[in-house]
Amino acid sequence: MLPANPEALQPTIEQPVVTHPISADDRVRSAGTTVPPNTSASASALAPTNREGLRPTTKDLIEQCPRFRVLIVGKSGVGKSTLINRIFGVATAKESKDRPGEADIEQEFTSPENDRLILHDSKGFEPADGGNYETVTSFIEKRKKERDLKDQLHAVWLCFQIPIPTHGERLLEDAAEEFLKIRKEVLGNTPTIIVFTKYDRLVSFMRQKKAGDSEAEQRYMQEYCIQPIQDFTEDKNISNVAVSSKPKYEQSLRDLITLTQDMVSMSFASPENQVSAVPLAAAGAQRLLPKLKVDLSIEVGKQRYWKALGTSANFRGHTIRTCLGVIHTDIVSVWNFYDPCQYLDSDEFRNLMMNTAEEVDAPAESNTLLSRNDTFSGGVPLVALAPVLLPLSAFFNLGKWVYDTYQRLQGVPTKFMAYIVDLTHVLEILFSLTAKMRAKKLTRTAVKQAYKAYCRSQWMTHSHTDIRYFECWSTDRDAVLEKITSMISSDDREARVSGVIERMPSVDLEKDEEWVDQGVSQ
Numbered sequence: 001m002l003p004a005n006p007e008a009l010q011p012t013i014e015q016p017v018v019t020h021p022i023s024a025d026d027r028v029r030s031a032g033t034t035v036p037p038n039t040s041a042s043a044s045a046l047a048p049t050n051r052e053g054l055r056p057t058t059k060d061l062i063e064q065c066p067r068f069r070v071l072i073v074g075k076s077g078v079g080k081s082t083l084i085n086r087i088f089g090v091a092t093a094k095e096s097k098d099r100p101g102e103a104d105i106e107q108e109f110t111s112p113e114n115d116r117l118i119l120h121d122s123k124g125f126e127p128a129d130g131g132n133y134e135t136v137t138s139f140i141e142k143r144k145k146e147r148d149l150k151d152q153l154h155a156v157w158l159c160f161q162i163p164i165p166t167h168g169e170r171l172l173e174d175a176a177e178e179f180l181k182i183r184k185e186v187l188g189n190t191p192t193i194i195v196f197t198k199y200d201r202l203v204s205f206m207r208q209k210k211a212g213d214s215e216a217e218q219r220y221m222q223e224y225c226i227q228p229i230q231d232f233t234e235d236k237n238i239s240n241v242a243v244s245s246k247p248k249y250e251q252s253l254r255d256l257i258t259l260t261q262d263m264v265s266m267s268f269a270s271p272e273n274q275v276s277a278v279p280l281a282a283a284g285a286q287r288l289l290p291k292l293k294v295d296l297s298i299e300v301g302k303q304r305y306w307k308a309l310g311t312s313a314n315f316r317g318h319t320i321r322t323c324l325g326v327i328h329t330d331i332v333s334v335w336n337f338y339d340p341c342q343y344l345d346s347d348e349f350r351n352l353m354m355n356t357a358e359e360v361d362a363p364a365e366s367n368t369l370l371s372r373n374d375t376f377s378g379g380v381p382l383v384a385l386a387p388v389l390l391p392l393s394a395f396f397n398l399g400k401w402v403y404d405t406y407q408r409l410q411g412v413p414t415k416f417m418a419y420i421v422d423l424t425h426v427l428e429i430l431f432s433l434t435a436k437m438r439a440k441k442l443t444r445t446a447v448k449q450a451y452k453a454y455c456r457s458q459w460m461t462h463s464h465t466d467i468r469y470f471e472c473w474s475t476d477r478d479a480v481l482e483k484i485t486s487m488i489s490s491d492d493r494e495a496r497v498s499g500v501i502e503r504m505p506s507v508d509l510e511k512d513e514e515w516v517d518q519g520v521s522q
Helices: 041-046 056-063 081-088 131-144 173-183 183-187 201-207 216-233 247-267 276-287 290-303 322-334 347-361 414-433 444-456 458-468 479-488 493-503
Strands: 066-072 109-111 114-122 155-161 192-197 238-240
Touching: 056 276, 056 290, 056 322, 066 081, 066 131, 081 114, 081 247, 081 414, 114 131, 114 276, 131 173, 131 183, 155 173, 155 247, 173 183, 173 216, 192 216, 192 247, 201 216, 201 247, 216 238, 238 247, 247 276, 247 290, 247 347, 276 290, 276 322, 290 322, 290 414, 290 479, 290 493, 322 347, 322 414, 347 414, 347 444, 414 444, 414 458, 414 479, 414 493, 444 458, 444 493, 458 479, 458 493
Parallel strands: 066 114, 066 155, 155 192, 192 238
Antiparallel strands: 109 114
């Protein structure tokens, strides 16, 4: 079953079968930092006086649907807890393997470790237990009648363990078959996926029995799992995925996430191709597939603040710092790190990213953010005992440009482009760097490590060079937006992230260091 404590969901390659604003006040609140003395009075006068001057696009969407609500149906022992842990990055109680689950389907399981998720757990369709059939159908019918998006059921995963031929296991009980037969009537347009669990067991069994036959598992899945369900439901298009929570089969979990996201996006589509609140919640809740985070960041940006960056009426009268602040808030909100201390929303991190964007106009060889002593040099040690050091100037010495009032920009808005691209890449590195500590609080050590690795990488050098020499010739399309989109959704980004991670020294990412070491003054 799922968590023993429902008030705080103590939430934690083989190819499987798949069918189918910051404040506009012109003072930097970081310690010891003030507005440059030559900042014009007119800039200060025109700056908005509060964060509400530029409202993040994600704010309204998250208010409409704060959490992705998913019902997971499955007998005890099918692997629900591990599945939840791996996909949503929450620590759950261990499932009981010797008795049926006793889950209360009405209970909402939430967790501070992932505040974009609500789970409902059903114990599945046990032998001779027709009562749960009625419980599940009644619950779904009730949720279908909810008027508000946040109270509706957004997805259903029906989990069945793949039976092993010689173990006397049965795929479906009678109640499960009955439910599947009427699922369209009960579920309507609610995205529903049959999840065949513990695929690794089948692979191990088949390789013992039919060594050398690389397609034996796929044939077995089709003949003994997929085809029978298609036959008695009379539905050849029933959505299903075979998964395993073993690290070797991570692609199977990615397939489940992708299929769920696609179905949610279709069922909860918004008019005029605007970002919908439910797909945003779903993408934010999952903690395994960074591509979805990037894709949703692009969609959110296209909706308002990334459009026509050089001429956008949204920004007039606001300081550049405030304009970048609202863009920053939207991107960070989509990624949904477990960041209770809000380090990614802090002035310190925002200042780091603004200083990084400023470097886009400097020659590639003159990067001043990290001095020679601040870079990773030589071989990568097994353990780095020293703290992750960054120069004080990286946090506090902001250029005058960030306090200037936004006006129609001449040419390509390179710093805006660099800010979006740099922040996205740093978060991609951070996402991969903290992959094994999803249920643990984000630390400044991890943030600094990801930032520092990006700043010293060829990835940043190439990105800034690409932006610096970009010329916008088209007047009939938003070429700047297209360029940003192509840069942050490029096919080689996973390889680039892996390359950056491999070159990092090992540090204790759970140790929460200060932003600036007290002994560092330069």
